[in-house]
Amino acid sequence: MPGYLFAIDRDLHPASFEHVKALCEGLVAKGFPCVMLVFNREGKKESLREEEQNGVLICDASKSRLGKTYSFRFFYGFVRRFRPFCFIANFEISYPLIALAWILRIPCRVIWERGLSTFSDWGYASVSRRKRKTALFRKLIFRMATQVLAISQAVRDDLRQVYRVPANKMRLFHNLTKDPLAEPGVLRVDQPHARRIICPGRIWAMKGQDVLIKAIALLKPDYPDLTVQFAGGGGMRPYCKEMAGKLGLAKNCYFSGNIDHAEMFREMARAWVAVVPSRSEGFSRVVIESMAVGTPVIASCVGGIPELLTDGREGFLVPPENPEALAEKIALLLSGRDLRKKMSAQARTTFLERFDLARHLPSQVEALLRFTSFQIS
DSSP: OOOEEEEEETTSOHHHHHHHHHHHHHHHHTTOOEEEEEEESSSOTTOEEEEEETTEEEEEEEGGGGSHHHHHHHHHHHHHHHOOSEEEEEGGGHHHHHHHHHHTTOSEEEEEEOOOGGGGGSSOSSHHHHHHHHHHHHHHHHHHOSEEEESSHHHHHHHHHHHOOOGGGEEEOOOOBOOTTSSTTTSOOOOOOTTEEEEESOOSGGGTHHHHHHHHHHHTTTOTTOEEEEEOOOTTHHHHHHHHHHTTOTTTEEEOOSOOHHHHHHHHHHSSEEEEOOSSOSOOHHHHHHHHTTOOEEEESOTTGGGTOOBTTTEEEEOTTOHHHHHHHHHHHHTOHHHHHHHHHHHHHHHHHHTBHHHHHHHHHHHHHHHHHHHHO
């Protein structure tokens, strides 16, 4: 029986690992062997830890295995050992590995694409040169792939327009997340604080935390006790912290750093509203996770975010790079308890209807089998 080999980056969102693992378990239940090759920042080059969970073989490897010629020798041995008919890789590690899968003649080669081409515009000094080289390389890699999964319609459109990926080669494949409220007692939801905002996610230019800090400065005269938790690490954390201090917001802005996934859900549940002021976003897991605990979301109307929530229903959509519009919508929710209650209920409903892992996993497993089955025959 042919099998599936998934390669993922452990440093991505914890829910990404859970999602892939659940897909593997679903495929195993259908009689297809599955192996997960998980790359970590930590660990020695020579180490390869293997563990079987619910019929899925999980192999932890160091990211150093992706380097130069050693990666080919390692991957060649891995493929020869498991002989998968289908290889699926996500995010940046997919690009070198898909090329290796093409060389090794794995019949079905799938890229699970999560980012937009504008992703590379943020955080680099020489954007245009880097972007040109990256685009050329990715165009070649997408030609080597037999199928491409796009996590949002925005990503799918971007792949079509920027990298010329044929429409019949792509499939829409949303991120899913476990329901944090599914098991009573696992997540205790406190009464949300009426003057508390959370901004979850890595702190760097693309995520737009500086825009939120400017919006808080506009709100402070009317809401002096307003607090914002920036939950995440990242290279722009010192810059944002310094900006908050210069604007007199040192007591209003709290930078908690990286926190445990379960703790993140608790912090989201305690907040009156979650703010996602991104400049570019392929999907945004933190939007659906905030909705999962019933916290309304105010987010930039960019990339795949408008596909996740409807303006005025689960929260608000605002133009990117616009602290005035962001401050206006935050004030509207802070002053409207009934509005917040209504949006909270709708956010929770939308999550269950569209992004709950338990509810939608079977259809994703079937879809995965359907668009890779032509290779089996």
